[in-house]
Amino acid sequence: MRLPAIGLGTWQNTDPETCSESVRTALEMGYRHVDTAQYYGNEEAVGAGIQAADVPREEVFVGSKVHAEKFGLAHEEVIEGLEVTLDRLGLDSLDLLYVHWPVGNYDAAETMPAFDELVDRGLIDHVGVCNFDVDLLDEAMDHLDAPLFANQVETHPLLQQDDLVAHAQEHGYEHVAYSPLARGNVFEIPAIVDVAEKHGVSPAQVSLAWLRSRDRVSAIPKATGEAHLRDNLDSVDLDLDDADVERISALDRTERFVERDGAPWLDD
Template sequence: MCGLPAIGLGTWQNTDWETCIDSVSTALEAGYRHVDTAQYYGNEEMVGEGIAQADVPRDEIVVATKVHAEKFGLAYEEVIEGLEVSLDRLGLDSLDLLYVHWPVGNYDAPETMSAFDELLDRGLIDHVGVCNFSIELLEEARDHLESPLFVHQAETHPLLPRDDLIAHAQKHGYHYVAYSPLARGSVFDIPEIRDVAERHGVSPAQVSLAWLLQKDNVAAIPKASGEGHIRDNLRALDLELTTDDVDRIDDIDRTKRFVERQGAPWLDE
């Protein structure tokens, strides 16, 4: 598939005004072409300023944000209003990608997805995404969308591989985006990751990202604010792991989830 750069810049918890602006502009000028934010992060204005300051044409950048039940809500008019506010904060006329952040609160597939179709029809967004959905909820959302689902985003890393969700994306032809792909920094302490990194002379972050990116249809949005980490993560695009490397990471038998939320689909699993 095309249209979604393999590595994007995650911006969760990046809420210092100057730091966020600098990290976004630095990432874009370093070669990133995918920036991910959300209403809930409280940094859309900063992200927009970073995009404006970077010497990169707007049409080369995939900009994504997310509507949230606890911000504007997920009813039809609330989604429309929320997107308009997000565009104003970002300083953009339209958005490349809009997500449902969580299927909680007043999320209702028929009503929420119809709002996304309306935004597409009005040219305010180019693509529809969802975050933190189960396979059952993915099927329901797809059933109520007139347009194709473009992407599903979920926490995914060597301690939470989510093979089921990735396989669903591959089967049905939409993208999959891994957030928290470095397991909130825990990949630096995983012996299997460290061993592979030492063998290749790269960072554990690059190994974790390369492991994800070698899967069909998968992209990742590592969070980084300093220039060193921003550039290091991007170098994962040049790292090719061996079959043995991948098998060793796949065989990690420890599981840990870092993102929990009341009402999350997996609480019923």
């Protein structure tokens, strides 16, 4: 299966009422993929939004993440963490569970077989990782029986991640672009503003449409209120022409807006 081009991010959407209302609004608007994490502290609110929406559970793809600093990433810690996640979300099974960061007690030989056990027990459908580089991706796949379904990683016009997108295309898994609006930093980039003016759309839509122009790439912009939710979802109707795509692809900047100790790129 393939992910929808646009899903819903929920990091820092922590006020329970606001978060559940964002999720409900998004699902009723047409979103079908919701991204959360143990680390975000909002799994209950996300679950409440899914339950409140007038959309059947089986039509919604829900992803969450286990974290070394929450329940841990040793075998039994992953199992326990997923059980708590399901309880918080109010779900019987999860569509996608990710390793949130390859840090702390992450160990491919110990952690990935726990994900296989969860697949075998029917508690998760798909296995994902976040913030992995190519070497870590190859190592994770070596230790997994299930196919790797997704790598979720910061990706936007200012951090294009060509090597990781090529790896996803080569191995046939999803490259999920997080912070696809560069946390708001794409809005002032002249090339993006020009393309947005040319099409009469927002810079957010241009960033999302540029991501969508790349095979295997989907995006999970975080938006809280109805206007941003709508703007982002409507980016699926924006078709950039080859010149637009080339202009944005030529932006020669490598800027990250999400960092943490132990991130694999700090060793590069």
